[in-house]
Amino acid sequence: MQQLLDTAEKIRTMEIRGAGRIAEAASAALRDYVLSLKVTNIKDFNKKVDEAANILIQTRPTAVSLPNAVQITKHHYSDDVAGAREEIIRNADVFLKQAGEALDKMGKIGAKRIHDGDVIMTHCNSHAALSVISTAFKQGKDISVIATESRPRRQGLLTIRELNDYGIPTTLIVDSAVRYSMKEVDTVIVGADAITINGALVNKIGTSQLAHAAHEARKNVLSVAETFKFSPNTILGDMIDIEERSADEVIDQEILAEMPNVKVKNPAFDITPAEYIDIIITEVGAFPPQMAYTIIKEHLGWELTNIG
Ligand code: RUB
Incomplete structure (x- = not known):
C-alpha cells in the first residue's frame, strides 16, 4: 500500500x-x-x-x-x-x-496537419502535443514553436527544454502575449485533460483564451488526446470538476497576509467550447469534436443504454 x-x-x-x-x-x-x-x-x-x-x-x-x-x-x-x-x-x-x-500514432496522424514553414503555438506541457510537433520535425518539416510560459506552475519551461533537445527553434512567451503573437502562428496544438460529450476541451488554464484568439485570427486549433481522455460521465450530465489549487502557487503567503481584502483564485484548468476546436487527434484518427459520443461509445464501451 x-x-x-x-x-x-x-x-x-x-x-x-x-x-x-x-x-x-x-x-x-x-x-x-x-x-x-x-x-x-x-x-x-x-x-x-x-x-x-x-x-x-x-x-x-x-x-x-x-x-x-x-x-x-x-x-x-x-x-x-x-x-x-x-x-x-x-x-x-x-x-x-x-x-x-x-x-506514436497521434504523432503520425497529427503531423499530417503540419506543413513546411509552419509556426506552431502550444500551451503548458503536453506529451501528446509534443509527439505531434516532434514527429513533424523528424519528418524534416521546417517548423518553429511559440510556447507559453503557463503560469503559475510554468510547465512551459518543461516544454521549451524538450523542444530545445529536439533541436526545434522555439520562442518562449508569457501567457498574456498569446493574442499579440497570434499573427505569426499557423496552427495551435494543445493537449487535453478531458473532452466532454459536447466536444468541449478541458485543458490547462489559458487554453480557452488561446483558442479564442486563434479562432478570431482564423488559425487552426488542434487538440491531441488519447481516447481515454474522453469523459463517459458527461453523458450522464456530470460536469468536469475544475481543480482549484493553492494560492501560494500564485503569490507568497506572507505578502498575501498583508492584504486582508485580497483573495486569490487559482483554477488549474479551463473549458474551450467545441466551436473553437478544428480537430481532435486521437490514436484512432482525427475527429471533429462533435464526434465525442462516438469515441466514448466505441472506445470506452459506454452507451446511452448504460444509464439506469
Ligand atoms: C497539464 C495539462 C496538459 C494535459 C495533457 O496540466 O494541462 O496539457 O494534461 O498532457 P498539469 P499530456 O501540469 O496541471 O497536470 O498530453 O501529457 O497528457
Missing part, C-alpha cells in the same frame, strides 16, 4: 503530472498493489482494490484520464482472487502498452 500512497502523493503534488502520465502512473500503481495484496477472499480483494482505486482517483479531480485508467485497470470478471489479480495485471500491462503506442 505504501507504494500506491507514494504514487498518489506524487500525483497530488504534481511530481507526476500531465493527464497521460497521471493515467499511466495510476494504472501501474494499481497493478503493483494487487501483486502485493495478501487476501484470499474475493470480496475482501475487491473491497481493497476499490479503496486503492479511490485513493488514486481523488488525487486530482480534472484529468478524466485518471478515473478512466483506474476503471480500465481494475475491471475484472473473476470470482476468485488469483483470477482477478491476473486480469488486473493484464489490464494494466495492456493499458500501458496502448498508451505508449497511442503517443
Whole structure:
C-alpha cells in the first residue's frame, strides 16, 4: 500500500503530472498493489482494490484520464482472487502498452496537419502535443514553436527544454502575449485533460483564451488526446470538476497576509467550447469534436443504454 500512497502523493503534488502520465502512473500503481495484496477472499480483494482505486482517483479531480485508467485497470470478471489479480495485471500491462503506442500514432496522424514553414503555438506541457510537433520535425518539416510560459506552475519551461533537445527553434512567451503573437502562428496544438460529450476541451488554464484568439485570427486549433481522455460521465450530465489549487502557487503567503481584502483564485484548468476546436487527434484518427459520443461509445464501451 505504501507504494500506491507514494504514487498518489506524487500525483497530488504534481511530481507526476500531465493527464497521460497521471493515467499511466495510476494504472501501474494499481497493478503493483494487487501483486502485493495478501487476501484470499474475493470480496475482501475487491473491497481493497476499490479503496486503492479511490485513493488514486481523488488525487486530482480534472484529468478524466485518471478515473478512466483506474476503471480500465481494475475491471475484472473473476470470482476468485488469483483470477482477478491476473486480469488486473493484464489490464494494466495492456493499458500501458496502448498508451505508449497511442503517443506514436497521434504523432503520425497529427503531423499530417503540419506543413513546411509552419509556426506552431502550444500551451503548458503536453506529451501528446509534443509527439505531434516532434514527429513533424523528424519528418524534416521546417517548423518553429511559440510556447507559453503557463503560469503559475510554468510547465512551459518543461516544454521549451524538450523542444530545445529536439533541436526545434522555439520562442518562449508569457501567457498574456498569446493574442499579440497570434499573427505569426499557423496552427495551435494543445493537449487535453478531458473532452466532454459536447466536444468541449478541458485543458490547462489559458487554453480557452488561446483558442479564442486563434479562432478570431482564423488559425487552426488542434487538440491531441488519447481516447481515454474522453469523459463517459458527461453523458450522464456530470460536469468536469475544475481543480482549484493553492494560492501560494500564485503569490507568497506572507505578502498575501498583508492584504486582508485580497483573495486569490487559482483554477488549474479551463473549458474551450467545441466551436473553437478544428480537430481532435486521437490514436484512432482525427475527429471533429462533435464526434465525442462516438469515441466514448466505441472506445470506452459506454452507451446511452448504460444509464439506469
Ligand atoms: C497539464 C495539462 C496538459 C494535459 C495533457 O496540466 O494541462 O496539457 O494534461 O498532457 P498539469 P499530456 O501540469 O496541471 O497536470 O498530453 O501529457 O497528457
